[in-house]
Amino acid sequence: MNFRRTVVALIGAVLPVAGFVAPAAEAAQVGVSVTYQVDARHDGTLVGSGVAAPPLDRKWSRDLGGRVSYPVVAGGRVFVTSASPTGYGTILHAFQASTGEDAWAPVSLGGTYWWSALAYGGGRLYAQNFDGVLSAFNPATGAQLWSARMPGQYSFTSPPTFAAGVVYTAGAGSGGTVYAVDAATGAVRWTQGVANGDESSPAVTANGVYVSYACEQTYAFEPKAGAPIWHRSTGCSGGGGRTPVVADGGLWIRNSSLTTPSVLNLTDGSVRGTYEASNGATPAPAFDGHQGYFVDNGVLKERHSRTLESRWTFTGDNELSSAPIVVNGYVYVGSRTGQLWALNGATGEPVWSTNVGAPIADPDEQNVSQPLTGLAAGGGLLVVPATNTLVAYGH
Template sequence: MKLRRTIAALVGAVLPVAGFAAPAAQAAQTGVSVTYQVDARHDGTLIDSGVAAPPLDRKWSRDFGGAVSYPIVAGGRVFATSSSPNGYGTILHAVNAATGKDAWAPVALGGTYWWSALAYGGGRLYAQNYDGQLTAFNPATGAQLWTAKMPGQYSFTSPPTFAAGVVYTGGAGSGGTLYAVDAATGAVLWTQSVMNGDNSSPAVTATGVYVSYACEQAYAFDPKTGTPTWHHETSCEGGGGRTPVVADGGLWIRDDAGMTPSVLNLTNGTTRGTYPAAGWSPAPAFDGHEGYFVDEGVLQERHSRTLESRWTFAGDNQLSTAPIVVNGYVYVGSRTGELWALNGATGQPVWSTNVGAPITDPDEHNASQPLTGLAAGNGLVVVPATNTLQAYGH
């Protein structure tokens, strides 16, 4: 049974950690959102000089007639998938970021159920359906460049991630498999067995590919060779997973099998600490040492090393999205359709608007719809709200 809890506001100074030398800060994603939670680390942070400080205005809105995925925002276009209104499968949409009009005609991605996911990089857009069909498109024209069926599995619910010429993804059905795919050709470069392979978009850095599944079965692999680096394991396993986040030298993992969310050391997979949240809470976002966590409908800031909290924001107590951070402002949406922007340092709300439709939770455990999430880039903050995709800017 899932235990419910109430977050109490914690107020305190951010304390240094004795004897800890902070790692060099990783550069924030600039100007584009290229996978789930913005970048290959899934840390939810973006710098875009084209996105003005809030308040923002609605620039355009599109109704796709089915539940809408997290968007990709790159190359002057916004890409998203939506569940088909006529049976199984999803539809890929490409929208001109400036006008909200179709950049090219929608493409049916097919597949069982209503799940699909996108990534972008190397001048290509990558779409994957539930059956493991991974397809590369020309993002300017929609022309198909290659398509490949991932071998050995039949259930695919892990959004792909592009990094350094490779697309990483996962599959399940008979055990689990992590795949590294040549982004130029679709050829599988290497595979590795993992425990069950569900719902975990690979987080990728120059030195590691990280995935995390039920019961805190988390792994690190060498990005080029697939050689295992470490395996953080517990006494149980099961279906399901959660997308991990790489931030401040740690791997932030969540688990809905009853374990408290943890922070693992990137170098060896040992537990650095735990943080109070439900395992099914959305992925946190990070801006330097500041982490932003949505749990039980409330947003809380925590220092990434001490886990001390300086502020809490309840909004309408129905906050639903994984937060993202754009130019130091934290954006978060609600099941009631409210969208907020907050000062990341103080938690002070600086703008809000109602988008006119519920902003649904990211469902990392089912294939009943595409995975949802906020994104930004090309001067816009982009919000999937039920069947609509909406863009805000100046």
């Protein structure tokens, strides 16, 4: 089932909220991939992951019988979900990172359609299905610790994000809702209404929880209590959304109805700049300091995060599809043909490539016929979902 909608973009405005005080900063989880696009900021960057410089060797692969999600790589294990091959629902898998063998038996997550997503933090693994059932598991044993259905909505396509003892997610159906859930108990701490709650994994920092929807309707909330900080309103709304990326003081948002994605100031939501794209539904960009990496129309382009000027473009086979990730200065990107590349992030020079054996799908953020997919790394591995197969590379 496809939830593609048409929306009309109008003139934007930013509505700041006074009285916001930032909470204390929390140390980031380092060297692991804990949610979509690696971390709570969704910036696609890993440092100190133990992944050596390419070339890499194929360590193991698993055929899961259905489309494979982005991996979570932490605690010596690799976690993914896959679409059930026999009907609606998805399956949670845990593998030993060193061997690819099952760490524990697969768990059915149930749910309508084939969407699900994962997050990790606080010593727990979190899985959410399309129906809004959010569950916590012991990552060592697979034992379920708690399970809670998010109230008030029925369509859930926003991958969860863990930060500072809280799991953040969103749902849609009647308008939209952002949820903050106690990671230890599953109790909902706070909710906020948004327009319209689809496909935007919350990007979280110590200062804000950021989500972005159709017509560039974008929100910032205070993480602890959910107080609104600012809202970028464009005078229209619609279904659909895109996961925002926090990088270099900006919030990088995308919109399927626009060809000029925006960069917003984190502090007040004002527009810092725009950049050209063939359409606003391009994959999430990745960042390494002031360097940003953008896949658009089958090619990868580097841009400076402040000037937005480009120094190099990599065409590959003109079928580049994945959202890129950056691991210790190397940019990894995959293709619909199954080709995988590693590039020098500073120069764009390709330093390694291989074929994983199956197409590397686009991260379709508006289709619930499969879990949201993407690359990940950690624990000495680069992990690549390729259609129904999960492939791990390392030394």
